[in-house]
Amino acid sequence: MKSLGDSAVGLLLVTGGLLGLTLPFGKLAGAAGVAPALWALVISLGAGGVLLLYMVATGQRVGLEAHRLRYFTIAAAISYAVPNLLMFSAIPHLGAGYTGIMFTLSPVITLMLSVLFGVRKPTVLGMSGIAVGFVGALIVAWTRGEAGRPADPFWVVIGLLIPFSLAAGNIYRTVDWPRNAGTTELAVGSHLAAAAMLTAIILLRGDFATLGDLVGVPVLAAAQAAASALMFVFFFRLQSVGGPVYLSQIGYVGAAVGLVSSVLFLGESYGWLTWLGAVVITAGIAMTTKAQLAVSA
DSSP states (O other): OOOOGOOHHHHHHHHHHHHHHHHHHHHHHTTTTTTTTHHHHHHHHHHHHHHHHHHHHHOOOOOOOOHHHHHHHHHHHIIHHHHHHHHHHHHHHHHHHHHHHHHTTTHHHHHHHHHTTHHHSSOHHHHHHHHHOOOOOHHHHHOOSSOOOOOOOHHHHHHHHHHHHHHHHHHHHHHHHTTTTHHHHHHHHHHHHHHHHHHHHHHHHHHHHHHHHHHHHHHHHHHHHHHHHHHHHHHHHHHHHHHHHTTTTHOOOHHHHHHHHHHHSOOOOOOOHHHHHHHHHHHHHHHHHHHHHHHHH
């Protein structure tokens, strides 16, 4: 029997579940008045800081040669800083559950990009899955958020940019993975780089004015930082074990957790078209997953 660290399925469920908690946590933080960039900083600084302490305690170090620094910077921007900023900005307008559905597009877009950049050869089934997923995305986008509260199309577009950024990050981290780099080291370097970027954004925008609102939700902030630190330990291990397309499916698990928790605990509601779109996207994911497994076999 495989241990959790060697089981792609187990890593997928744990990582996706922890990702899903970010959605309701983010909505609660926004309702408390915390700026999106500041809450994104909680995630990256919390994850990077906790994991750095672990590395120091266990005698590990973060490499600072040119390749690693390049990797940290690019991965930080497209994998963490940008998508988290987009996500926490969109949630108040689209709802946490709806925004989570956007995560489900990541596997389809990841496969599309992997084909375009030659990371994976195209197959009929894989390309069909991309097409089906795209149809599902159009259906979800048409509903524009919670039932009875259609969002401005601008925020729907912002939501759709989230999976594109995540997919680009999935491909980049695989293609440019530094030689002999450990998963925890990459998580630390990337998140601390993202924290630096977000701090610069906060200073430029004056969002530190909402720091008092953050101090007002200490338990929520601590829970988010802890969940983020734990998630990214599993995240980079899953990248190594499962590859970029399989990794991208954490969006499916995360969306399910985010959608269910938002409906049950945050009072959100969605029309039947939104649920239909989610089902169609799921069918596309199933097709792209089967295509990936067929190629890997």
